[in-house]
Amino acid sequence: DRIPVDVVAAIQELKQSLNAVILAHYYQDSEIQDVADFIGDSLELSRRAASTDADVIVFAGVHFMAETAKILNPNKLVLLPDLAAGCSLADSCPPDKFAVFKAQYPDHIVISYINCTAEIKALSDIICTSSNAVKIVKQIPPEQGIIFAPDRNLGRYVMQQAEREMVLWQGSCMVHETFSEKKLVQLKVNYPNVEIIAHPECEEAVLQHADFIGSTSALLKYIAQSQGNQFIIATEPGIIHQMQKAQPQKEFIPAPPMNNCACNECPHMRLNTLEKLYLAMKTRSPEITMPEDIRLAALRPMQRMLEMS
Ligand code: CIZ
Numbered sequence: 397d398r399i400p401v402d403v404v405a406a407i408q409e410l411k412q413s414l415n416a417v418i419l420a421h422y423y424q425d426s427e428i429q430d431v432a433d434f435i436g437d438s439l440e441l442s443r444r445a446a447s448t449d450a451d452v453i454v455f456a457g458v459h460f461m462a463e464t465a466k467i468l469n470p471n472k473l474v475l476l477p478d479l480a481a482g483c484s485l486a487d488s489c490p491p492d493k494f495a496v497f498k499a500q501y502p503d504h505i506v507i508s509y510i511n512c513t514a515e516i517k518a519l520s521d522i523i524c525t526s527s528n529a530v531k532i533v534k535q536i537p538p539e540q541g542i543i544f545a546p547d548r549n550l551g552r553y554v555m556q557q558a559e560r561e562m563v564l565w566q567g568s569c570m571v572h573e574t575f576s577e578k579k580l581v582q583l584k585v586n587y588p589n590v591e592i593i594a595h596p597e598c599e600e601a602v603l604q605h606a607d608f609i610g611s612t613s614a615l616l617k618y619i620a621q622s623q624g625n626q627f628i629i630a631t632e633p634g635i636i637h638q639m640q641k642a643q644p645q646k647e648f649i650p651a652p653p654m655n656n657c658a659c660n661e662c663p664h665m666r667l668n669t670l671e672k673l674y675l676a677m678k679t680r681s682p683e684i685t686m687p688e689d690i691r692l693a694a695l696r697p698m699q700r701m702l703e704m705s
């Protein structure tokens with residue numbers, strides 16, 4: 397298939413003819429964000445996916461997010477522009493190894509961060525996101541043991557905030573672990589009034605310097621409300637596109653990675669391109685599918701989350 401010269405116009409036309417909705421995560425390239433109908437974090441996007449009357453969901457994000465959309469919309473066609481757009485955090489928790497780990501704690505319940513595969517969701521009791529994790533953990537009776545998966549950084553942060561012991565699966569996100577505490581401290585010296593804002597997937601050494609910690613949506617709200625004019629952003633820098641649109645007069649500086657490369661961009665997210673998005677719509681593939689028993693088992697802890705948050 398040839399790519400049309402005006403790929404944006406071709407995508408708009410396909411959107412009409414397919415009755416499709418394009419959902420894009422904050423970590424997508426700016427040009428993808430600009431053709432999307434909705435831009436959000438993984439939870440907002442799955443909520444949008446659950447309430448859409450479109451026939452086709454084009455998910456510009458990573459595989460577990462498109463899977464989440466499919467779990468909520470078994471009868472819709474869910475397209476992911478590049479099936480290889482995985483997630484190092486989701487991959488750090490393979491279902492077979494996790495099942496063995498879980499069996500060591502038969503009396504514990506499993507709370508999993510939404511950044512995990514459908515198989516891990518199916519092995520979980522409650523799903524959470526970075527916005528509602530603390531709230532959900534606080535609702536669990538104190539004598540009840542908890543396994544938290546897959547992100548050890550979010551897990552440790554939730555343990556501190558909820559003042560609660562949990563058994564942590566030792567997974568992590570390669571993007572949020574690339575920030576350098578040393579370079580962050582050096583950078584801050586050049587901007588005396590800067591505020592550092594961070595996602596809780598970052599390591600503790602980085603989080604201890606943060607003036608505000610929150611989910612991507614919470615970070616976006618924060619920069620709008622704050623009196624400050626300069627912010628260092630310790631999460632994937634794709635979000636800066638929406639920050640600049642919302643607050644053009646303010647300055648957003650990506651937190652520095654350990655190596656001098658663009659490695660704080662998520663390589664999985666960035667596999668999606670405008671051209672692949674067009675081709676996915678044109679060919680109605682690649683499509684997200686999963687066995688119905690896994691889907692139903694993964695849906696149950698998602699519904700628990702929606703009841704508890
Ligand atoms: O790191 C991610 O992939 C995040 C923060 C996803 C999300 O939207 O919560």
Ligand code: SF4
Pocket residue numbers: 423458482483484485486511569570571572632662663664665
């Ligand atoms: Fe996964 Fe991290 Fe990329 Fe998010 S930023 S999709 S958690 S690898």
